[in-house]
Structure formats: structure tokens, C-alpha cells
Amino acid sequence: MCTGNSARSQMAEGILRHFGKGGFEVFSAGTNPSAVNPLAVKVMAEAGVDISAQYSKSVSEFLGQDFEFIITVCDRARESCPIFPGDPEQIHWSFPDPAAVAGAEEERLNAFRRTQAELLRRIQLFIEAHPPKPNDSRA
Secondary structure, eight states: OBSSSSSHHHHHHHHHHHHTTTSBOOOOOBSSOOOOOHHHHHHHHHTTOOOTTOOOOBGGGGTTOOOSEEEEOSHHHHHTOOOOTTOOEEEEOOOOOGGGOOSSHHHHHHHHHHHHHHHHHHHHHHHHHSOOOTTOOBO
């Protein structure tokens, strides 16, 4: 979860879905959703992860649903994260918004690449710490 559900959380959704190999049911959402940033799509494609069919969703679409984990990837989303039933484990990773970086396209792409690389590192550690059991599809 992040604010705009346009870059960080979209990238995290794609990475966890791809590297989780079906062992996790993955969703992303934003407190103030907008649209998936094309630079996020481009950088993820460079890494072999296709997020082109993903779309921005509001966290309100998921209220009342049970989740095992809620991962926030920006401070504002953490502060305004709603309470979900079932007492899910809340994990917070603070990432600067790559979409906020100004400059030439290559500078902006590099900001997205840095975010993608750090998300990949953290998600790989997450998967190692929470390996899905056979026939276990978790949110």
C-alpha cells in the first residue's frame, strides 16, 4: 500500500507475484489512487516483470477483507492505513516516491530502478522469512 498506488506499491505487487511463484495472493492499493506510472511499467519490464495490466485501486476496495500481511511502502500510507480484520502483521518499508523525481527521463528512470532494486531485495527477504506452504495462497 502507498499513497497513489502508481509506482512503489504497484512494483511491489508485481515483484511479489512474480517471485512468490503463486504462493501469495497479492494486491496493491493506495490511499489516494491515481494511475500506474508508465516509468514503473518500463522499469519492471526491464527486470522481466510485467505489470502492464495492473491498475490503481483504492484501499477502500479492500476494507473488511482478511489479510495476513499489510505492507506499506510510504510514510503517508502508513499513517492513514485503515484497520483490517484478523489482526494482520503490519510491515512498513519507507521508500521515497520515484515519481516525484524531476529531471531528464534517464534520471527519472534511475530513480525507479533504485526503487525496484530495493523492493526486490526486501521482497526476497520477505519470501525467505515467510515461505508459503504447499497449497497455501496467502494475502
